[in-house]
Amino acid sequence: MKMPDPDQSIVAKRDEIAEALREIVPGEGVILSDRELQVYESDGLTAYRQPPLMAVLPQTVEQVSQVLAYCHAEGIKVVPRGSGTSLSGGALPLADAILLCMGKFNKIVDVDYENRCAVVQPGVTNLGITKAVEGDGFYYAPDPSSQIACSIGGNVAENAGGVHCLKYGLTTNNLLGIEMVLIDGTVLRFGGKHLDSPGYDLLGLMTGSEGLLGVVTEVTVRILPQPETARALLLGFSSSESAGDCVAAIISDGIIPGGMEMMDKPAIKAAEAFVNAGYPLDVEALLIVELDGPQAEVDYLIDQVSAIAEKCDAITSRISQSEEERQLFWAGRKAAFPAVGRLTPDYYCMDGTIPRNKLPLVLKRMREMSEHYDLRVANVFHAGDGNLHPLIMYDANNPGELEKAEDFGSDILKLCVEVGGVLTGEHGVGVEKRDLMPEMFNEIDLKQQLRVKCAFDSKALLNPGKVFPELHRCAELGRMHIHKGKLPFPDIPRF
């Protein structure tokens, strides 16, 4: 993956830039030493490393605004960073860019139960929001696996998902408002505690824009009353096809579970060896179906889902009898990534989404690819919404194996697009899938997206090298070729 060539004139001015930024963020807010910058050289996509020009840790919105305005005036690139847990390299630094670290924005500003929302700074962790309100019976619904560490600002940038988004939506469906700063330093607010806003939905546009449009400085999220209870079923199947059929049958019956996760045999074995969750080892596919809500509803649905599973030839079926047992069912799934990590020196986590009924085909083709590349793969799968997480196992110490794993990953994602799915369900495009964007979008599609970028950041200073395979100058993107009089327009009914 090639990143944009560093602008050497910027690199040469490093000390001067640092001095100017220290005027804005005094004290230890500007980090220059190689040793300290090491912490920031990578995010969750550890295959790529690059120390930034410097790291800047502002503490106030005013400082963020001034830092960005300075960078805008001087033509200095900026990479925003929350907790650095992106799995797609969204926060990968650039040699000629300052890394704008939002970790000091870590306060809960306001919890408003009457309006069922919380106003928080972007560095607050995802789980931190739930922790702040759970004592009063509330929670924040989106729950990415990294929720203990990932920041809500990063969640906004990536439109983070989680295991419960089938029923409760992604980040974008759980936001009410944001405050953000444009690259020229302008501070804007979209939304608030009300449910909709006039004009274009810039809150929605910003969500999932991967740090290319602005820097989020405050977030208002919806909080929900905790469900009265939750119970889970653990269902084993002799094939991933029958597990897939069971998922389809549950949804066809009108049931939208709180969570519905699938694991294939390699993932089950790895997870069981790691956490002893009591998973059956003689099945090809395992489903965890969680039902949450009022007691009466959960009891009713557990019976419904049990009956459906039986019809779909589940060979094992267990229903959690206690909160501890429910947690145990999840423990294996939640530890699937590190569990696979124990089997292999390195693994590469993919994130395509497919129409659910294409699952058997995709799994079959993936097995063929696994043989072709001679690399093992374990699958965990948000079965309800078709979001696949194949974990490709490799050893980076073997020359060429990382590249082989990346090629394998690319082939999987191309397959996802081929069957009607998309490149990324919740991890973002970032650096990782940037060059695959033309698999999904043609040149016109991509140029229209880049024009959105032009409206926010015409000098392309925010997080360059991410999401888009090719940069075009905004002046070029703005040009139009109009052939006056050459469109006779004969075929369209007019009256």
Add this chain to the structure above:
Amino acid sequence: MSHIKPENADQLEEAIKWALSEEESVEIIGSGSKQRLGRSVETSHQLDLSALTGITLYEPEELVLSARAGTPLVEIQEELIKNKQYMAFEPMDYGPLLKGEPDPGTLGGMISCNLSGPRRLKAGAARDHFLGFSGVSGRGETFKSGGRVVKNVTGYDLMKLMAGSYGTLAVMSDITIKVLPAPLKEKSYVLYGLTDEQANRAMSVALNSSCEVSSAAHIPQSISSKLPFEADGRSITVIRIEGYEPSIVYRADKLASLLIDFGTGTLITDGESRSVWQKVRDAAILSISQERSIWRVSLPPAQGSTFVESLKLEDQAEYYYDWAGGLIWLSLTDDGNASVLRDKLKGMGGHATLVRSVKTDDAGCPQHPLESGEHALMKRIKDNFDPKAILNPGRLYADL
């Protein structure tokens, strides 16, 4: 007046290329159901999408439906009902307000106006169920965004930008939405005789419980007689729960005990409940004579009654609350004082839209004015999609 009616996506692109080459702007219409919504468009050409119809993909077990933009919503809803599914966001029908009769309009209109309904509290709006589209920008180029799967973060979420853009950025030809299993049963718990302030608190208690309330509305005594329901001259507070029979029976009991401080209510079920919510959804309980204006105010739900009280409304004014207080429909005997009304929202947040003006020509500034930085950014977005301002120019704001 020229009237251009493309029959397929290629002709749509051709039509917009023509408009661009002639620098002629076009007003985009589907069924025309919401033509009076927003500012009027000054142009002599109509781009009529009503021939772009038909459901192109519907896979109930995948919870996905695609159709051409001009497809009547009625057609889509009929298909969904056959499969016990629905659009969870409950798109309102502006027909009763704008035309005096039901007219749900088209799929394209629903998305372009980002419609929603009383279930917005739980299910969001059209924007939250809009998975992908293909359309033609004001540059005369056909482009697409999104896809047919729910979980998708590939590239910018242009669906959000299109939803609620009133056709000012691009003209969609094909639209894909998420659909969901329809709840089997519904009940509404009805409380009587509460003041606005009491009702606001009662709705908050209900929403903050684990009863999974999907809608909450309060209709003051002055107009409660317009509900298809015996209100006995009292105000009505309605709280809706939906789902499986054993679950809603259980939740209804729980709600009654949680709300005991607000009196003892009654339950209405299924058809009766649905007809109440349909009236609430479509604002069909307000007087809509030509001499009356209609305002739609969106604000933090808990501030609803405080806001209304601050307006010191005249006796003839009519209003009610949806979204647990977060949406107020207001009918006045003149256009009201827009700046006073909007000033009252300062500090609490929210916005007020003049949906219908007493003046027949132009509604003045129907949308809430934007902050200058936000407005400038929206204008830059408009310029990047529609540089010659040929698509519905001025529909949202004078320059958008």
